[in-house]
Amino acid sequence: MKKDLLSINDLSRDEIYRVLDTAVAMREIGERPIKKVPTLRGKTVVNLFYEPSTRTRTSFEIAEKRLSADTLNIAVQASSVQKGETLADTAMNIEAMAPDMIVLRHQSSGACHLLSRICRSRIINAGDGMHEHPTQALLDAFTIRQHKQQIEGLKVAIVGDLLHSRVLRSNVLLLTKLGAEVWMSGPQTLVPRGLDQLGVRFSPTVDEAVEGADVVMMLRIQQERMQGAYFPSLREYYNVFGMTVERMRRAKPDVIVMHPGPMNRGVEIASDVADGPYSVILEQVANGVAVRMAVLYLLAGGVEDEAVA
Amino acid sequence: MPVVMDADRIGRTLTRIAHEIIERNRTLDQLVLVGIQRRGVPLARRLAAAIHAINQHEVPTGALDITLYRDDLMRHTVGTQPVVGRTDIPFSIDDKRILLVDDVLYTGRTIRAALDALIEFGRPTSIQLVVLIDRGHRELPIKADYVGKNVPTSPSQSVQVRLAETDGRDEVEIQE
Numbered sequence: 113m114k115k116d117l118l119s120i121n122d123l124s125r126d127e128i129y130r131v132l133d134t135a136v137a138m139r140e141i142g143e144r145p146i147k148k149v150p151t152l153r154g155k156t157v158v159n160l161f162y163e164p165s166t167r168t169r170t171s172f173e174i175a176e177k178r179l180s181a182d183t184l185n186i187a188v189q190a191s192s193v194q195k196g197e198t199l200a201d202t203a204m205n206i207e208a209m210a211p212d213m214i215v216l217r218h219q220s221s222g223a224c225h226l227l228s229r230i231c232r233s234r235i236i237n238a239g240d241g242m243h244e245h246p247t248q249a250l251l252d253a254f255t256i257r258q259h260k261q262q263i264e265g266l267k268v269a270i271v272g273d274l275l276h277s278r279v280l281r282s283n284v285l286l287l288t289k290l291g292a293e294v295w296m297s298g299p300q301t302l303v304p305r306g307l308d309q310l311g312v313r314f315s316p317t318v319d320e321a322v323e324g325a326d327v328v329m330m331l332r333i334q335q336e337r338m339q340g341a342y343f344p345s346l347r348e349y350y351n352v353f354g355m356t357v358e359r360m361r362r363a364k365p366d367v368i369v370m371h372p373g374p375m376n377r378g379v380e381i382a383s384d385v386a387d388g389p390y391s392v393i394l395e396q397v398a399n400g401v402a403v404r405m406a407v408l409y410l411l412a413g414g415v416e417d418e419a420v421a
Numbered sequence: 422m423p424v425v426m427d428a429d430r431i432g433r434t435l436t437r438i439a440h441e442i443i444e445r446n447r448t449l450d451q452l453v454l455v456g457i458q459r460r461g462v463p464l465a466r467r468l469a470a471a472i473h474a475i476n477q478h479e480v481p482t483g484a485l486d487i488t489l490y491r492d493d494l495m496r497h498t499v500g501t502q503p504v505v506g507r508t509d510i511p512f513s514i515d516d517k518r519i520l521l522v523d524d525v526l527y528t529g530r531t532i533r534a535a536l537d538a539l540i541e542f543g544r545p546t547s548i549q550l551v552v553l554i555d556r557g558h559r560e561l562p563i564k565a566d567y568v569g570k571n572v573p574t575s576p577s578q579s580v581q582v583r584l585a586e587t588d589g590r591d592e593v594e595i596q597e
Contacts (some may be wrong), residue, residue, distance in 0.1 A: 113501065130504075137505040138484065146541040179489075216508040411504035412495060 113410050116228045116235040119244045120285035126377050127410075128253070128286065134406035135254050135399070141178055142401060152181035152412060158213040159185045160202070161238070162193070162218040167397060168238050168248075169372055172215050175404035181212075203227050213411065216240070221278075234411045242276050242337065248372050249282035251403040253290065255396050256327055259368050264291035269321040269363070271353060272331030272380050275302040276338070279372045280296045280331055284310050297321035298331075298353060301342040318353055325363040330355055330381050356382045360390065368392045425572055428591035431553070431584075434569040435464070438551060441567055446518065449478045452547065453517045457535055458486040458506035460524040463586035464553060468522060483510035485521075490534035508538075515543040520567075524582040526552040529563035549596035554593060555578050 114122045123131070141149055143329065157176045158330055161169050169185065178185040186206070188194070193202060199218065203226075206214065213234040216224050227234045239245040256263055262308045274280055274296055287294050294312040296303075297320070307314060315321045319376030322328055360367065369385055371393045376382045386393060426434070446452055449472070456465030462484045485507035488494070494503070523537055532550060536541045541550065553569040558576055574580060574595060583592045 130501075134505050137507055140508050141489075144542060148541070150537070151489040151494060153495075155495070409489075409505070410502050414500040 113256075113413065115411075116224070116237075116248055117407060117411060118224045118228055118235065118237045118240075120246050120249055120289070122246075125289055128250070128290065131250055131403065131410060132254050132257060133407045134410060135250075135402040138178075138405035138409070139399070139402035141405070142398075147178055148180060149178065150180045151409060152176070152179040155181045155213070155412060156209075157181045157183045157408070158206055158211045158233075159183060159215045159238075160188075160198075160206065160217070161186065162188045162216075162223075163239070165217055165238070167400070168217065168245075171397070171400040172238060172404050175401050175408055178401070179405055179408055181408070187376045189229060198206060199223060200226065200230060204229055207231050207233060211356075213408070225268065233273055236407065236411065239278055241278065241280050242281075244282045244285075245278040245372075246282045246286075247400070247404055247407055248279050249286040250407065251396055251400045252279075252283055252329065252370060252372070253286055254399045254403050255370065255392055256368070258395070258399070259392065260326060263287065266292045266326040266327060267324055268292050268327040269295045269297065270329045270331060271297045271318055271324040271355065273302050273333050273342075274298045274307070274331065275304050275342075276334040277331045283329065284312055288312065295321040295325070299343050299349070318355070318359055319362055322359055322362045323417050325367055328355065328360065328363055328369045330369065330375075332372065333376055333379050350379055350382075354378070354380060354382060355385050357384055357388070358383060360388075366390075370396055373397070384421065410421075422596050424592055424594050424595050426554075426570060426591075426593035427431035428585075431569075431591045431593070434553065435467050436471050438567045438569060439468055439475060442472060442520065442551075443475060444466070445566075448512075449480065451516065451518045452480050452520065453512060453514065454480050454482040454520045454522060455485050455510060455514075455539065457521065457523040457531065458480070458484060458488075458508075459587055460582055461485075461522045463584050464524060464551075465520075465522040466586075468551065470521070480520075481512045482504055483512065484508060485535055485538055487509065487531060487538055490538045492530060492534065506594060510542055512544055514539065514545045517543075517545050519548045520543045520551050521548055521571040522551045524553050524584075525567075525580050526550070526563075526565050527558055527580075529559045530583045532563050533561050554580055 215236045217238040221243035224237040288311045297318045454465040456462035470479045488505045549566040551567040552565045555568045556574040579596045581594045585597045
């Protein structure tokens with residue numbers, strides 16, 4: 113493993129499988145009466161969150177505690193960032209207290225790369241702007257593997273706000289690396305430039321993307337990142353791109369539906385799909401803890417890339 | 422390199438240990454077998470089969486991985502972290518008499534880690550240790566209750582246990 117986990121590109125195919133295999137063992141710990149192992153005793157992990165987050169922050173914190181690390185959470189709303197401190201200064205100050213790892217969530221793409229350059233601590237990207245969210249892609253892959261055994265050769269349809277989604281970017285990098293056939297659909301106004309270079313297929317209609325799919329992955333409409341009118345109304349978005357039971361019929365009979373959360377019910381996904389028999393949305397959340405334990409454990413080891421060490 | 426046990430010898434040794442287990446444990450009701458990953462697991466299954474062959478008693482069998490409990494895990498952080506194996510103990514260990522099974526007893530550190538791990542699953546009545554090979558050189562006050570074979574070694578040697586389930590054949594070899 114490299115020093116940090118900033119992007120799925122930091123992981124080779126073998127390392128992705130190592131994370132997924134380790135996560136299988138980590139999942140079992142969560143089923144024990146005492147859900148704790150002493151592995152990261154004496155290691156300090158700082159969760160530095162510049163954006164609101166319930167799922168990811170809780171998931172990381174539970175993962176850290178199950179491995180016996182000492183954890184502390186810095187929610188920026190209540191910190192000296194409010195007094196005008198820069199990210200680099202905040203990081204250097206935290207670094208002065210010698211933590212072993214920093215888990216960073218930030219609204220700017222590339223914020224984790226900045227920290228990676230100036231910090232000795234291991235950096236884990238917990239979502240940076242519109243760039244990447246690698247642990248989400250890893251837990252998605254883990255969930256797919258649980259249901260489909262292997263990822264190679266599967267048709268995965270990703271539908272929604274493609275432009276603002278860091279989950280999309282990490283998932284595309286990971287799924288194509290493992291040999292899945294990735295299709296996408298969403299409003300033309302929400303398609304990022306250069307999508308064709310990622311080795312994925314785009315369809316303007318949801319029906320074509322979902323046709324015969326093994327996995328349907330829905331993306332949230334990120335209204336907080338939208339600085340303009342990308343589509344006429346949420347109602348119209350739902351009518352054209354919302355995942356309904358009728359649209360799901362085009363997929364394979366054993367299809368699974370995923371969503372990274374938080375869901376906008378009645379916008380990108382109908383409630384009877386989100387709560388339907390093919391939904392694995394809550395399994396994704398459960399698997400998140402195991403996958404993050406695996407990442408924390410593997411990153412706590414040695415650095416293979418000697419230039420960084 | 423000298424082969425100190427062949428397949429036949431391993432088979433007869435496990436049958437002998439099964440008899441010893443039955444002899445020393447008046448009732449088998451609360452007995453469970455837990456094998457330490459990796460080669461303790463097939464050994465535990467074989468002991469369960471051997472006990473069953475003698476008196477038709479089914480002894481529940483589980484697998485324990487001790488990687489996350491190792492005392493050297495975070496001490497020299499060079500290279501890749503050790504692979505974490507599966508732990509699968511599909512029964513409560515509360516008030517059970519555990520037979521902990523491993524292939525080679527050496528420094529005793531693996532057993533120390535296994536004891537720590539087991540205690541987190543519950544409170545067994547007792548834990549007894551079964552090993553196929555005791556090669557000496559203990560660094561902790563740990564002793565096996567059932568030993569397949571004592572093999573005097575020097576610390577520079579290594580003892581390689583191979584089992585059909587994990588390595589394709591049964592054999593114990595000493596390597597320089």
